Amino acid sequence: MDKIRVSVIKCESYDKEMLDPALDMCLNALDNFKDIIKPGKKILIKPNLLSPHEPEKAITTHPLFIECIIKKIINITKQPENIIIADSCVPTLPYTATGLKKLYEATGMSTLADRTGVMLNYDNGYSKISIAEGVSVKQIDVIKPAVTSDIIINVPKFKTHNLTITTGAVKNMFGIIPGMSKPGFHTRFFDIEMFCNLLIDINIAVKPQLTIMDGILGMEGNGPGRGGIPRKTNLILASTDCFALDNIASNIMGLAEDKNPILAEAKKRNLKGAFLENTELVGGSLSDLKIYDFMLPSVLRKEMNKNFITRILMRVAKDSLNPYPKINKKKCRGKSCKNCQKICPQSAIMNSKINRNDLIFDYKKCIRCFCCSEACPEGAISNEYTLIGNLIVNRYGFGRSKK
Ligand code: SF4
Ligand code: SF4
Numbered sequence: 001m002d003k004i005r006v007s008v009i010k011c012e013s014y015d016k017e018m019l020d021p022a023l024d025m026c027l028n029a030l031d032n033f034k035d036i037i038k039p040g041k042k043i044l045i046k047p048n049l050l051s052p053h054e055p056e057k058a059i060t061t062h063p064l065f066i067e068c069i070i071k072k073i074i075n076i077t078k079q080p081e082n083i084i085i086a087d088s089c090v091p092t093l094p095y096t097a098t099g100l101k102k103l104y105e106a107t108g109m110s111t112l113a114d115r116t117g118v119m120l121n122y123d124n125g126y127s128k129i130s131i132a133e134g135v136s137v138k139q140i141d142v143i144k145p146a147v148t149s150d151i152i153i154n155v156p157k158f159k160t161h162n163l164t165i166t167t168g169a170v171k172n173m174f175g176i177i178p179g180m181s182k183p184g185f186h187t188r189f190f191d192i193e194m195f196c197n198l199l200i201d202i203n204i205a206v207k208p209q210l211t212i213m214d215g216i217l218g219m220e221g222n223g224p225g226r227g228g229i230p231r232k233t234n235l236i237l238a239s240t241d242c243f244a245l246d247n248i249a250s251n252i253m254g255l256a257e258d259k260n261p262i263l264a265e266a267k268k269r270n271l272k273g274a275f276l277e278n279t280e281l282v283g284g285s286l287s288d289l290k291i292y293d294f295m296l297p298s299v300l301r302k303e304m305n306k307n308f309i310t311r312i313l314m315r316v317a318k319d320s321l322n323p324y325p326k327i328n329k330k331k332c333r334g335k336s337c338k339n340c341q342k343i344c345p346q347s348a349i350m351n352s353k354i355n356r357n358d359l360i361f362d363y364k365k366c367i368r369c370f371c372c373s374e375a376c377p378e379g380a381i382s383n384e385y386t387l388i389g390n391l392i393v394n395r396y397g398f399g400r401s402k403k
Contacts (some may be wrong), residue, residue, distance in 0.1 A: 003272050003280035004241045005031075005244075005279075006239040006244050006279055006280070006364045007026045007237065008235060008248065008289060009022045009023075009025050009029075009235070010235060010284075011216055011234060012216070013334070014065060019065065019068050020234055022238060022315070023068050023072065025283075026212070026236045026238045026331055027117055027212070029238075029249055030239065033072075037073050037076045037308055038076075038151075040082070041082065042082050042084070042148065043083045043149060043150070043151045043153060044064060044085075044086055044145045044146065044279075045072060045086070045153050046086065046087060046153065046155060046173070047060065047085065047087060047109075047156075048061045048150075048157040048159075048167075049087035049088055049109065049175070050090060050157050051093065051108065052089070052094070052105075052106035054107070055217075056230070057226070057230060058217045058228070059159075059219070059225055060107045062157050062214055063112040065216065066085070067115065067116060069155065069212055070083060070112075076369050080116055081117065081119065082307075083119065084119040084149065084187045085109055086145040086146070087175045088178050089103050090183035091180050091377050095179030096124055099121045099201070100121070100122055100124070100304070101122075101134055110313040115203065115261050116190065121143070121144070123143075123288050124143075125139045126141040126143055126144060127142060127144055127180075129147060132204075134201040134202075134204070134345055135201060136189060136195075137370060138370055138371045138373075139373065140202065140205065140287060141177070141178060142176045142178070142205075144233065151209050151210075152208040153208060153209065153212065153213075154172055154173060154211040155172075155211075155213070155214065156168050156213050157218070157219065157251075158219070159218060159223045160222070160296055162194075162222055163262065163322050164197070164260075165255055166249065166250050166255060166262075168246040169211040169239075169242035169243075169246050169249075170266075173199070173202050173203050173206060173208065174199055174201065174310070176206060177215070181321075183317065183322035184322040185322075187317045188298060188322050189329035189367075191390045194259050194367075196261045196264075200262070203243075203364075205279065207242075209238075209240065210240060211238065212237075213235075213236065213237040213245060215235035215249070216229070216234060216235065216236065217232045217233070218232070218233035218235070218293040218334055219231065222297045224296065235361070239273075241271070244278070245273075246262065247263055247275075248286070248374035250376055251286050252286070252291060252294075253296065254290060254292065254296065257276055280397060320385075320386055320389040321389060324366065324386075324401065325368070325382070326381065327359055327380055328380045328382060329359075331378045332359070333378060334350075334359075337377065337378075339369065339375040339376060339377060340371075340372035340373075341372075344371060345368060346362075346369075349362075370383065
């Protein structure tokens with residue numbers, strides 16, 4: 001069986017003289033950078049733009065790192081206008097044109113776009129995609145550029161994360177979930193295994209063709225935000241497989257794949273990149289690259305799960321931040337069908353006691369996976385928000401009218 005190649009190169013600085021040849025060596029080792037990038041294709045650069053902070057905080061992918069990648073793409077395509085940078089950041093900053101402008105200015109993306117001629121995404125609309133193999137969800141809303149682009153280049157940061165311990169290639173794709181939907185998912189999938197399966201589902205549905213990780217200035221400790229500590233880790237990693245890349249990055253941080261909750265779930269799903277033995281590391285040995293005193297987060301999710309008040313608050317938030325399924329009785333075929341009832345993993349759809357032909361939901365049991373909506377042959381199940389949810393999502397979330 002062919003192994004998945006992960007290329008790792010040491011690089012100590014974002015200075016062009018050092019970064020440019022290092023990135024070349026890293027990408028050339030993959031042997032297919034030029035095959036992936038084609039003139040005429042629309043390319044999404046998906047950095048980690050978690051929150052509006054300057055690059056020195058190590059919270060976001062460094063603009064000089066992104067710029068170096070962009071210039072390599074433009075050298076091939078000569079079409080900067082076909083490249084767009086997009087991400088949906090923490091919802092404390094609304095996913096609106098104004099919020100995005102602040103994000104781009106703080107993280108250095110605005111000046112980067114001025115220098116290179118690439119686009120910045122200001123469209124806060126979203127599109128629904130289906131995930132046939134999804135374990136946690138069967139359909140999901142993603143930001144527009146994730147579906148309108150031909151190629152996705154994932155450019156995550158080498159960081160720790162209080163919830164998933166590390167945040168790298170797989171977790172970075174959570175940023176294609178628009179605005180207020182993100183905390184909604186955190187409340188729906190409070191259980192860490194389910195949340196990791198959601199991340200895996202997203203990566204299966206929207207598979208980046210290439211991932212290039214900025215590990216020059218990494219983050220250790222209680223990441224991924226201000227609680228983390230920037231640390232010079234002097235690395236660039238690249239692969240066509242997010243799971244394989246994360247596997248190497250996690251092991252470099254001192255976290256074996258079985259202890260990494262995302263990779264552990266990916267292993268259960270038999271994803272090739274989650275198994276270290278399926279990975280070919282180019283550019284050094286793991287023992288040489290490993291950072292033996294790297295600080296992982298001290299506050300782990302298992303401890304949070306024991307916190308009763310946190311759990312109650314999450315339950316309350318779950319109902320307002322997540323859409324719920326609703327049946328349009330005029331479209332529903334009733335008892336001649338019942339596909340939704342058969343497929344529901346929670347047995348949350350029942351026959352109405354008033355009219356046996358009608359179906360009703362038990363919203364306490366419902367995990368908002370929307371398998372029912374996916375299975376409905378009549379398109380009779382819609383996603384609705386509560387009144388409060390609607391207000392929050394429209395004020396701080398995404399442009400619901402722009403489907
Ligand atoms: S009713 Fe069942 S299938 Fe539909 S969203 Fe809820 S849990 Fe999923
Ligand atoms: S799958 Fe659709 S049409 Fe069939 S019973 Fe459910 S809501 Fe009605």
